[in-house]
Amino acid sequence: MSALPETTALENQRPKMKHPPGLYLLFFTELWERFSYYGMRAILVLYLTTELVSGGLGIKPSVAMTVYGIFTGAVYFTPLVGGYLSDRFLGRRLAITIGGITMALGNFILFAINNQIGLYIGLILLIIGNGFFKPNISTLVGELYAPNDKRKDAAFTIFYMGINIGALFAPLICGFLAEKYFATNINGIIHYGFKYGFLAAAIGMIIGQLIFNLFGNRYLGDIGKQPTGAPAKQNKETEAKAKTPLTKQEKQNVAVIFILTCFVIFFWAGFEQAGSSLTLYTDKFVDKSIGGWTMPTSWFQSLNPFFIIVLAPVVSLIWTKLSNSKRGDLPIPAKMGLGMILLGLGFAVLIPAVLQTGSDEQHIVEKANLLFIIFTYFLHTLGELCLSPVGLSMVSKLAPARLASVLMGVWLAGTGVAQLLAGQLAAFTQSLGYLEIFSLISGVTIGLGLILLLFTKKLVRMMN
Numbered sequence: 001m002s003a004l005p006e007t008t009a010l011e012n013q014r015p016k017m018k019h020p021p022g023l024y025l026l027f028f029t030e031l032w033e034r035f036s037y038y039g040m041r042a043i044l045v046l047y048l049t050t051e052l053v054s055g056g057l058g059i060k061p062s063v064a065m066t067v068y069g070i071f072t073g074a075v076y077f078t079p080l081v082g083g084y085l086s087d088r089f090l091g092r093r094l095a096i097t098i099g100g101i102t103m104a105l106g107n108f109i110l111f112a113i114n115n116q117i118g119l120y121i122g123l124i125l126l127i128i129g130n131g132f133f134k135p136n137i138s139t140l141v142g143e144l145y146a147p148n149d150k151r152k153d154a155a156f157t158i159f160y161m162g163i164n165i166g167a168l169f170a171p172l173i174c175g176f177l178a179e180k181y182f183a184t185n186i187n188g189i190i191h192y193g194f195k196y197g198f199l200a201a202a203i204g205m206i207i208g209q210l211i212f213n214l215f216g217n218r219y220l221g222d223i224g225k226q227p228t229g230a231p232a233k234q235n236k237e238t239e240a241k242a243k244t245p246l247t248k249q250e251k252q253n254v255a256v257i258f259i260l261t262c263f264v265i266f267f268w269a270g271f272e273q274a275g276s277s278l279t280l281y282t283d284k285f286v287d288k289s290i291g292g293w294t295m296p297t298s299w300f301q302s303l304n305p306f307f308i309i310v311l312a313p314v315v316s317l318i319w320t321k322l323s324n325s326k327r328g329d330l331p332i333p334a335k336m337g338l339g340m341i342l343l344g345l346g347f348a349v350l351i352p353a354v355l356q357t358g359s360d361e362q363h364i365v366e367k368a369n370l371l372f373i374i375f376t377y378f379l380h381t382l383g384e385l386c387l388s389p390v391g392l393s394m395v396s397k398l399a400p401a402r403l404a405s406v407l408m409g410v411w412l413a414g415t416g417v418a419q420l421l422a423g424q425l426a427a428f429t430q431s432l433g434y435l436e437i438f439s440l441i442s443g444v445t446i447g448l449g450l451i452l453l454l455f456t457k458k459l460v461r462m463m464n
Helices: 003-017 021-049 061-090 092-112 116-143 152-181 194-220 236-243 248-275 277-285 297-323 332-357 370-398 401-428 434-454 456-463
Strands: 184-186 189-191
Touching: 021 061, 021 092, 021 116, 021 152, 021 194, 021 248, 021 277, 021 297, 061 092, 061 116, 061 248, 061 277, 061 401, 092 116, 092 194, 116 152, 152 194, 152 297, 248 277, 248 297, 248 332, 248 370, 248 401, 248 434, 248 456, 277 297, 277 332, 277 370, 277 401, 277 434, 297 370, 332 370, 332 434, 332 456, 370 401, 401 434, 434 456
Parallel strands: none
Antiparallel strands: 184 189
């Protein structure tokens, strides 16, 4: 008689040890969305700058990189609007579907209309669609779990792997289609199939939406269907609490968030050269041949997600071992300072390469070895792992509860500003030269990293 209750108790405990199947549905939805985004991004600057006769738009490189910077910057601002609309009116599930369809349409426009009108319509649709999709997919992951569920951190780790798997394969597939499979040689002139890369990105987005909508009701139930609506009316006690001035400690915490956001802007401005100036430098000045076969330029953008997948467990283990040591883990500002120094060292690696190749693609003395680019991406990824994962955690820990959403918006907006700055820096490589810009980024980020290390103790005291 007693065996039945014991068995039932065990069955009730088992699901808590496993992740809900909805996590894996969101994993694959995000994987295909990231495939779509990074596949398009990998070939975008090449498409803009390649001559018309070769299948591109023939846009001046400096203009192309400004367009790229505005596009990637806008991607970080529109989620503020999309998140508001989904919270108040649409619900997260509908917003994700609207965003996915809009992004698929944007990539299809890039495929179907191969001129500047098609370019701007396509990019605008991608920006709008991302605004609906990006702020809601991650929130749904969190809503699968109770607030204090210990599985939540592991769930976001699994979800993050989906992002990087999509980002890893996107440039390989879209880049291969654009630069190899659909490239034709007519009278000695190579005509690239960029539009087919955009088509693959559109198909990837459609696959993700089919998975999400076909299995959403089964594995997500009613989660995310209803908008959260307007906030409930506050009672007098809540209103009084909201009007209470910030404490001295809260003010210091807010100050630390703003200070670190300012530093991080310069990190991402350098890091995001990957899709613009580093892509063009790799395309024109790097010897990509391996045993007589030439590697597509876009494939180099798969290095970052590859290194993340390989190095993330190693870096995580290092932090864990440090936290268990007598001295303890490194403070957050120290990790961020180290990340900035690693980014600067990545650009320092390129300085001897640029001294070898020069910056004039019409008079290249000697092409650089591809190991220069590979090692640069390796150092940049190490820097990202030191800085990026701890950033969101830092904001969530330090922000006063009543300002949590606002300060998270400030943190993400800082990344948007960095994208705009990155586009301008990339544009200057065409007038000032790669040596000058890469040296500038290297010097500034290493210098700021050292300053951050120098003031770590002060910032830690402020964070308390």
